Amino acid sequence: MIPGPATTFDAPEASVLNVNEPMLRCESLTQTYLSGGRELTVLKNITFALEAGGFIAIVGPSGSGKSTLLGLLAGLDRPRAGRVVLDGRDLGTLSEDERARLRAEKVGFVFQSFHLIPTLTARENIQVPLELRGEEAAARARADELLARVGLEGRGHHYPAQLSGGEQQRVALARAFSHRPAVLFADEPTGNLDAATGATVIGLMSELNRELGTTLVLVTHDPDLAARARRIIRLADGAVVHDSAAA
């Protein structure tokens, strides 16, 4: 296991004015949901920070709260308590739409079930993030470049349904990196792929990550995949049971 670098800030008192402000920081994150009228605590008091360019794997059995944590870190939902600071912005102070704009600027996603928009071609899927920022002209060039980069040149006009799982995930990768995000969230990116295809996708993801210096947050329960991260946080029952950086 690769030890965490010395610049890791995991103390809650780290100042926002610090020049070494981490890319992603969460403090005392707690999340509950209503289920059948009863309150269900899915995350309890999670605190950690991740420096820019870092690579963290969040692991744990299913139901341990991995996806919920990912959703909160990416601003897809609001926590019951605690806060998330992404690139210096406190997500709790932002409205739903402001968080969306922040995602359009800084965040990329790769999902277990790809989540390509079925009515758009591969190329159009890749173009969406840049187009959302109003950079239509750049979007086309970037899509060409990324299609080539993920080995799908000439397949840009295909719809997701016409692509294999691995191909779809490569398109999803291209989409995730198209706007050069500061943070990439990956939720079980190989979960729906066979081993060989999964390895290709992970290889691509690592390369792109290195090239762009993206901060990477990976949710997985695959130990081999997690082992590639520089730091591992293990969750169980909604709480951190192990943090390799703290170890």
Added chain:
Amino acid sequence: MPFVLAMAWRESRASLRRMALLVASIAVGVAALVAISSFTDSLQESVREQARALLGADLALGSASRFSPRAEEELKKVVGEARGTDVSRLVRFGAMAYVPRTTGARLVQVTAVEGGYPFYGRIETRPPGGWERLGEAGGVLVDPALVSALDANVGDALALGEARLAIRGVVTSMPGDVAVRSALGPRVFMSARDLDATGLLTFGSRARYEAYLKIPAAEDPLRLALRHRPALAAERVSLRTVSEDEESLNETLGRLGRYLGLVALIAVLLGGLGVASAVHVFIKRKIETVAVLRCLGATGGTVLAVYLVQAAALGLLGSALGVAIGLGVQAALPMVMAGLLPVEVRFAPSWPAAAAGLGVGLWVAAAFALLPLLSVRHVSPLVVLRRPYETDGPKRRDPVRILAGALLAASVVMLAVLEAPSRASGVGFALGIGGALLALWAAAVALSLALRRFFPSRWPYLWRQGVANLYRPANQTVMVVLALGFGAFLLDTLFLVQHNLLRDLRVDAGADRPNLVLFDIQPDQRAGVEAELRKAGLPVREPVPIVPMRILSLKGQSAGAFLAAGTVPRRAPGERRTPRAGPNPWTLRREYRSTYRGALTSSEKTIAGGEWPPPGWPASGGPAPVSIEKELATELGVHVGDDVVWDVQGRIVPSRVAHLREVSWARFEPNFFVVFPPGPLEGAPQSFVTLSRADDPQVRARVQRRIVESFPNVTTIDLAQVQQALDRIVSKVALAIRFMALFSLATGAVVLVGAVATSRYQRLREAVLLKTLGATRGQILRIALAEYVALGLLASATALLLATGAAWGLVRYFFESRFSLPAAQLSATVLAIVALTVLVGLWTSAEVARKPPLEVLRAE
């Protein structure tokens, strides 16, 4: 914005097939709207083009009696002022005609022509050139209907009064001819020179005298009309000009077009419901895409815009399709309306109407799509990570939602006001629609609640399962009831109003009611006519005397002065008619055919004045008491105690209103506007009318022929023939109305399919699970059957209830008629609507039942 457009375009490429329902919903409504308004525009354009031919002259004078010497003088003045004016005179009257060679006799409408009428437009005859020869005495031109009715040939002699005139040909077309007009009596055109020979214009016969003027081009007919109208009006001569005729005809047609437009608007609004339900389904399937877009950083507003643009674009497509269909239908409308229109309508697409249809379609699509679309703003990006936990649902007090609702309501009111003949009726129409929808919605919600509360738990499983579908999550109850119920409500209302109005046109022809009426019997012919009837074995009733008279003065003011004054405040173009002070002109112009008797008949009811005749009179002295029919009293503006002076064939008869009656005009009795007591009129010149009855139509025909041969001036009417003619006219009108209602039904069906589709995916899952658990196809279809029977029954019963209320109100207060419910036909409508629902429902479910479970589970 560019992203929104690009995204909307890319998305709709794939959804076009799915959104076919949205396109169809809008297309049908817009088609109706465009067909009607474009047709109205062409109609008005045709009226403009053919207005002169419609009147046949520049000026037309008309009177219910021979022109008085003063009226003749006035006519001379007009001719003197406009040198070179051509005059043609017409006399129109009803008479009996027969062909001596064949059997039967027929009531005809005779026009005796003197001079060059018509000055504009052409009357076509077969053989051609017949009209030009009409001036030559001794011959007539007739309607083709008369030739077939009397089994005559061109060349046969036609007996008209005492005269025998040769049938020279048939009239095949004439300007301004509303074909149904001749249904009540075929027309006969003759030369005025033969008029005396017929001996028909005897005492008591009704005739209309007209003079047609062709004014030299340098003169302004309207100026002449305005100058001479008051003097002519005082002599009970009306004066028509081309421009005024055109204006009032166009106004009438415009109003008619707008009423039909309202029917079309209902189809458009139904289409709006279809849009809403199509969008609702569409959005449900787009939740994942929306969530991904949100994840990638799209704001709620951006996503909303993407789908709103799509809905609007599809709405535009539907509108364009609707415009095309509408113009196609417009081309077919003249066939449907054949015989009802006074002008020949050329097919000319009206581009303003098409543009308006396009705009309305687009607006309705956007306004109705907005409400269901608003929920995309609340789709959580979290959906991409896992199925959502129970959510609080959309925020109840979302101000944007309230705003969208208000916008929708305002749009409906605005469209109704734009389309309706008046602002008040537009608002009323919108309120009515709102009320109906609210009631349907309430019924649907009440059904869901009631079912949950009083669930029939003892029913067999399949029925329970089907009925339970009505209140379970993602049920379609409200949507189907709204869509289907509204369509049914509209059709039921149209049907009920039509039924009630047409019922009044039905002459009461019960087994003991008279069906043969003979009038214009001169006093010296009474005995002869009665003898003829007896000889044929027909019952003879006491003949009723008829005395023609006119109003000379009303409450001390001369009728001529009223009439002359009435012509002065002609309204400026575009200005609304000011409320009329004083009596309605027609009440003063007309010739009254009054009677005298000492009792009320069975079809009359006293409204005011007590006993008839007043018991004190004539001992009490004073002017003769009269009984006046209540509607006429209103039009005249008279009450019990007011004085009316009559001109009875030149003799002045003062009277005082002593009694008001309500008359049931539908009862076939000799009914009268004005009744005198026995006494004052007995010495006046009078004719008689009598009624009889024969069950066998051949007997009636024989009697008619015998009477006309012996007494040519006596008119006999066979009520059965009148009824047939009325029925023909009515069915023509009804066809035109039904044609419009058809659009609403078509939209209703589209919306129904859409509504059923809203819950289709839910049902698909359920059905597959049931099949996995061992349900057969038949069982699944029976569950669907139970559900759709219940839905159809609820929707159509609620609609019927609402329609009964609406039709009752319309019939009672708008048409001021009696309301009755045709139970049998209505139950048939209810059943038909239930059948339609079940059919559509089963058709959609059949696919569900057919699919193998695995295929569907995989697709999930």
